[in-house]
Amino acid sequence: MASYNTMEIMICVAARELEDGATVGVGTGAPCAAAMLAQKAHSPNLVIMFEAGGVSPLLPEMPISVGDSRTFYKAVMASSMCDIMETCSRGFVDYTFLGGAQIDMYGNLNSTIIGENHRKPKVRFPGSGGANDFASFCWKTMVMTLQDARRFVGKVDFVTTPGWLTGGDSRAKSGLPAGTGPYRIITNMGTMDFEPHSKRMRVISINPGYSFKHLQDNCGFELLQASNIIQTKAPSEQELCILREEVDPYRYVIGR
């Protein structure tokens, strides 16, 4: 079996979720690598969209910014923030990938502050950016992040971006578009979905070399377990070859 690192397996797992013909709103870094890998490996008709206005570019290399010129290189259209987000709002965009400093058991994300005092926070992060918009509008939200008890917390300091809010039907009641919500949480140790009724995070797949205990020990809340947890398929030679040679030859994202 080929050897691979933490980022590589996360990107491969994420890429496999993107079926041919789907639309995906992505940022730079790992999400963009996953979309590029999917497009080159098994989903040639994947439509990649960038929030600043890039529509379905033929990415010549990994963009550095969500708005740099690579995001609309040989694109079908160079449009605008409103156009992309309103396309999401109309229900045209299937997937998005997000991250954050903290995530809770309902998949709510914090990328705004650490601390209690909003005016004078202990740590100030960038804020929503387009994350709240994408998570509100896209059908299925996926999160790629490292499994770490400091990130997976009982209560996020600030709900920047909506997950299933307080679980149950709270998301639907909030007025967010019906049928949207967190779908997969992809970490270096495994993959989680959300139990359909409580909307609590649930382990569905564990990466080679890890056990459920590893995931639970690196999580600040109790994880549910699916009845048929499977072992994640390790990255194939083909996936790794495309990822290393075509998607990220300079190893900006996958590292050295």
Added chain:
Amino acid sequence: MTVLEEGKGRLFTDPDPDKAREFFKKKSRKMESKVMSLNEAVAKFVHDGEYLAVGGFGANRTPIAACHEIVRQGRKNMAFAGKTATHDFQILAAGEVFDRVDVAYIVGLEARGLSPCSRKYMESGKVEVCEWTNYGLAARFKAAAMGVPYVPARNMLGTDTFRYSGAKIVECPFTGKRLTLLPALYPDVAVIHVHEADVYGNARIRGILIMDGDLSKAAKRLIITTERLISNDEIRRDPTSTSIPFYLVDAVCEVRYGAYPGTMAYEYFSDEEHLREWLNVQKDPEEFRGFLARNIYECPDHYEYIRRNGGIEKMNKLRQKELLLHREITHGQL
């Protein structure tokens, strides 16, 4: 229409479209040359205490030359639209230009990391914050551009982002659904960097527009910095390419490389080395002061800044990189 919930953030501008109409009623429609130096434009149109917005996205087509000039002229107590803001925000934070921010994205330089200096400023308690999202601020410019007090949307619902915003949630009179109302945002002044403009301010943007179409209409006063001045004949030869019409514009400043060290699509790529240095020097306050002196305060204009950071040779390299020629050169395919 009943208001169901209200964010507790303060609005830094008045969303009343009639007040904006009164302003626009008096704005000159004269097609006259508005060419001036950037120094003059900032002195004339950017005032202490006012609300400022700049175009572009992150470090892409952002009017960095103008941000430097605003810091150099020592503007204070401004409010700022922190939408998709990276290097622009960080420069203005370094100059402590603003004390109120509408936040969608701040303090970060995207994948390159967070800026210690602007984080420190935002953690100091000196800055009043109202939270929004990138689309939230884009939609607020759109409402202003439409001449209406708000637009409804379906973002921000259920989150602290809403609770710390100035938005309101209502029940839709047609469908009964809960909707977020995003209030119109009319900046006192905006700066947008473009590829080409004529002396009157008819401007062309190539590539993604981001939110600059609506921003140009929402802003009460608008400074255009342009890579190149072109003739009015050229504008009229191809009106399809005009992104911003002259009557929205108050000043036209020709500033070649005006988005440097950011990217200008089809012109030059970002100077990653310089942006890395910018983030690194912030770890040491002394070094950072030296960097600001060298690159902003001691420079009379943007060209001196560029001369100090590699000059025309560097600009040529960044142009090659933008056009992906560096790959062809490296691979010996030219």
